[in-house]
Amino acid sequence: MMAEEFEPKIVAFLCKWCSSAGSDLAGVSRMQYPPNVVPIQVMCSGSVSPLYILSAFNKGADGVLVSGCHPGDCHYIKGNYYARRRIALVKQLLEYIGLEPQRFQMSWVSAAEGTKYTEIIKDFVQELKPLGPQTKLRRAQ
Amino acid sequence: MKRTGVFICHCGINIAGTVDVKKTAKDLSKHPGVVHSEEYVYMCSDPGQNLIIDAIKEKKLDNVVVACCSPTLHETTFRNTAKSAGINTFQCEIANIREQCSWVHKDMDKATEKAIKITKSAVERVRRNESLEPISIPVTRRALVIGGGIAGIQSALDMANSGFEVILVERSPSIGGHMIQLSETFPTLDCSQCILTPKMVEVSKHPKIKLMTYSEVQDISGYVGNFKVKILKKPTYVDPDKCTLCDECTKVCPVVVSNEFDIGLTGRRAIYIPFPQAIPATYTLDIKNCPGLLPIACGKCADVCEPEAIDYDMKPEIIEEEVGAIIVATGYDLYDKENLAEYGYGKYADVLDGLQFERLCSASGPTMGKVLRPSDHKEPKEVVFIQCAGSRDPELHCAYCSKICCMYTAKHAMLYKHHVHDGQAYIFYIDIRSGGKGYEEFVQRAVEEDSVLYLRGKVSKIFEEKGKIKVWGVDTLTGKDIEIDADMVVLATAMRPSKGAEELAKKLKIAMDKDGFLAEAHPKLRPVESVTSGLFLAGAAQAPKDIPEAVAQASGAAAKAIAILSQERLFHAPTVAKVNLNLCTGCEMCVHVCPYDAISLKDGKAEVNEVLCEGCGTCSATCLRAAIQVKNLTPLQVHEMIRTSLGG
């Protein structure tokens, strides 16, 4: 019997107005992507606290995605600009302590970009598979 | 422990086809706190909703999760279901297992596993939801319309006729906008002024409309139902009540400047009336060009004004108004001359833009409706019309299509032929977009009855040579080079958002699209609303459109505004930010990040204006001490959702 391929666990924080709507569109258009991602809908990418990201890794996420509206499209006018800055800092630090950069990603996905969302998830899963489980920040059990 | 009920929808086979709904229901029934868990073929159907209602009553459920389609579709449905069963609407959450699960996966086991996680995290969220009631706010039952073009006029009239007070603000001396400059309108060729002036008069006479021309919106504060507006009323130095329109003043005014109304084809005096049918019917002294208000400087106009209507001491006023809704109809301007130098626009007197040509054709225009060359007042025998001048050119100019040019160019060619029967009209076009009632027939008429010559292709060069304007181009259909010795060239220049729209948008906190047009809340479903509630869009300010569309949107916006004004009170989502005063140190970071200025410091602690707050949560992600969080999507709730999403 063949050893089962590693299936990364991914948590995706999707802003309600763009990215979650975009992923809805992917659904409506019956696009297909791997089931490794569990979406968590937040109001705005600007509301994603670094604690959320860290907590996800601490609780065993192999990858974390934060996705919001494109610059200028934010339903809340500028929340995504604050997210962009905050996430950049988190990413810098995570990579500095030696976490694989592929494990934490951010994207702009508009309500019209079902295809883009699909592609992002596909790539994300593909990039994570060779890395294997994320054990660095994970709480030992 | 809270008692939670879970309801899994098959959505026919839409969900059940890929998600094992029975297993999902069984798994959830084991989840801590879940005392009821069942699946059904269509939860949104009446029997489906009744299942929920019965369960809530029989099992004394505190809250419910419905695992079904996206919350954008049935959240309201099921929250009302919950309400009708006697629990608070916020005690119902949706788990999106269709769009974000069953529809995008094929592997049943994995899809089911994911659906379970999604549903469980919805359970963890709903268990921690507060029961909330919408926040009720009073409504100021008056409206503000910004812009006195056809769109603004239409909105104002619609609202006024429904019995609401309207303040109509226009920055130029008269309302009428660009439409009043037009000669005839396509596809019916009826006279623009003849159909517009009645509406203008109606506005001026309407008891419910407060018209403020020569005025600009300076500042806006407040929120839907309760805006406070500061309007700057610029001095006209002429008292409209005294002015008898005798026109003596212009006769003595020594200054002549280019006339905006005729787009520089004629001149006007420093004291002037924009056009005979101007509303309000009065003169305006244009201070920028007046030699000086002091009698010693000039003062001739005042000397000859018998009714003594001219008042040099008139001062600018700031007028404050309170309104409940605002319609923005700031219209458009044509693409700037300097951007189109390649067409000789602004260089050769006989290269005109569409509006200038309208004036030439207009009975009230500089030539009393005769089409004559501005340079030598000769009748042009060969006229070249060029479409898409600045439009559909992402490299150099505007990427978008200005939409109305195809039609008005056809109209121009037609009008020209009606004026100059032996003349020849050429039209360079990329392609003809004539969608609209009677539009295609109109274009055909131009070709067949008025033998307008349509040339598919772009103009490569325009230059002047012995009194003629040489137009070189290619007919991409025949592949032939074309060379026309034209007497006149008319450019269908691109439509741009009117100057100052950006500045206004910032004041109003409404977004703009990449081209600078005002952004609607949803391209399909909310085309007349801005993202800021209480602010609506009408006319070309939102995107290029022709008169019927502008009027339609204006009435749409009016209807939306009326929907607010007709309320006694308004209701605002109660899922707003909340401060934990024990933890707040007043560092002001939340104040800085709040997109709605909803947070301020009171006695050194943050305070949320619940009516302004839209619940985006940027404040809570910024706060270093978890002292502020949005109700019903608190960090604790997200924390629990993260845990369950990872199977913990």
Added chain:
Amino acid sequence: MVNLEDLKKEASAVLKDEKVKYVIGYQKSSNGLMPAPVFINKPEDVEKLIWNPTCIHNLTRFLTDERQRKIKEKHPDERPVGLIVKGCDSRALVVLLQEKLISREDVYIIGVSCENAGVVDEKKLAKKFKDKKIERIEFDEKDNIVVTTKDGKTKMAASEILAERCLECKANFPVIYDVLLGEKTKRQPENPFQSLEKIESLSEKERWDFWKEQLSKCIRCYACRSVCPMCYCDECVVDTINFAVTADTTAEEKAQKIKWLEKSPVLSENFVYHFIRAIHLAGRCIDCAECERVCPLDIPIRFLNKKLEKAAKELFDYDAGFDPDHPSLVASFRDEDPEDFIR
């Protein structure tokens, strides 16, 4: 050269005419070379004050205590506190002003310039002098440091035993003060982020191995956050128990308390603590490196903060602790903020 007598004069002056409640400075400690903070409220006690290259503490830390005391008191003494600050410390003050924790009237700032020197690194000293007991250590005019042991004086360039952060200092004299002692000799390090390269140059795996070992050592004594002037929250987000509870704290608010990390001092939980602290100090840390100095396990905590200081500078052109009127790093943005990392 800062003259100790001038410092004493300034301190006793403000105490004499009762301009301040008390003056916070440095005094000799019973524990060998390193001094201890001193709180002086009588003019005659200014004799306790010392000033030399071991005066390492960032005394702005104590404004937090003063603030809490004030909140408790019914009729608080509204006079300012006299505070002796170096360049780095003064930047901490600026951040506290920026965050409205204190107002300018709360503190009378006695600034001392480090000129071309700074403060010493205990460990470097220990290396250099082994177990030889150091009796005195002082600047001399030419920005050298003179160390006196039982077998006489040793003179060396200040840089040889200065703390790493002093060699990367961005403000060698106070950026804000009521009175300044010493010269405003501007000094700019050619590379203020030199020390980071050591770890940045490592491979991903090496970096992780490094931090894994370092953070595994942590015993969560929380000295790093206790000594930090920016860690002034009554209740830290990583604390699992409510500290800031008052009569009007609702049951909900207590129930809302989140266990972001467990009390177990294991790598994963230690990491959450140190990471969150670093992120919360982004754009606020002014690199006084007190956190690193006090760590009993010598965890190089400073590098985490320094890394984000570098990111803030390079990505957002933000420097902490210079402008009290500028919104904080994470409470502001520029349209041109980089987004090449976003898909």
Added chain:
Amino acid sequence: MEKVLAKKSFPQWVKILSSYKIFAPVEKENLWNYELIENPEKVNLDYLNTVLSPKKIIFPQREIYLEFSAENEDGLKVEEVLPDEKPSVIFGVRPCDAKSLTLTDKVFGGDFEDIYYWSRRKQMALVGLSCSTPPSPNCFCLTVDGSPFSKDGLDVIMTDLGDKYFIETLTKKGEQLVSTAKALFKTPTEKDKKDLLKIQQEAKKLIKRQVESIKKIPPKLKEMFDASLWDEESMSCIRCGICTYLCPTCHCFDINDEVDSHSPLKGKRIRTWDNCQFPDFTMHSSGHNPRPDKASRLRQRIMHKFQYFVERYKNYQCTGCGRCISQCPVGIDIIEVLDKVRDYGA
């Protein structure tokens, strides 16, 4: 019995004891700490003192009490987790740290025996290293009934005689350790014994720090609960946990349930060190905190060590290792505090 052991044969001794778990001080980046030893050659007793005392081996900062789970339908399953300890030896224990274990023994022993503590303690043999020179400038063991040669709590004590160690076995366990490697040990000569005495007399003189007439302190403290001294002395305290976490005699702990999974429920009950200098140590869920400020926490630390503990166990809860003095970030010095207590109001 008394023996001598050539320094070069020390590693062999350790090797011979390989059936035991061996702990000894190990140096990393100028810090010494006790670690489990794989390679006997690594053991190096030429050190001052460790950051953390052997307390961390016998009373680890994290201890799993039990594991619980509700995987199967029939309710909660609970399993006690006991440390299964092999016989172990800790080398190079300083007399003060050994003495401190006799104090924690009292706390974890008595009417109720803490199985987690004792299951390790009973297996543990302590081989001490006496302090010919004080390991820290802040040593003050003499003040608190200790000495650089105190044998309390030790099974074997070694004294550095230059090229060899003077070895005294103090318990059965200790003799066991030595006799298993008889061949390596020699009987001490008269000179060895003289040298030992000389070193011992010298060593006492080298300890510079002390609290005079400490006997006065416990009774004095009784009247000092409301003394203003605590406010003054705690002014510079930053409420970190260094003094207590590094103290070899502090033994307070907290118990938490760490949940790995909520559905199905699965997790551990865990004991971790706790610290009376932390504000949350005495925080009530009501919001009331009986020790609301730094002053009351400093008072608690001093009172516990020099009054409550003395009343209960007739010992100071301090062995004068000086860690809290050397490591305090703001130079709070327990000796100075005690001096001030003694002289308070006088």
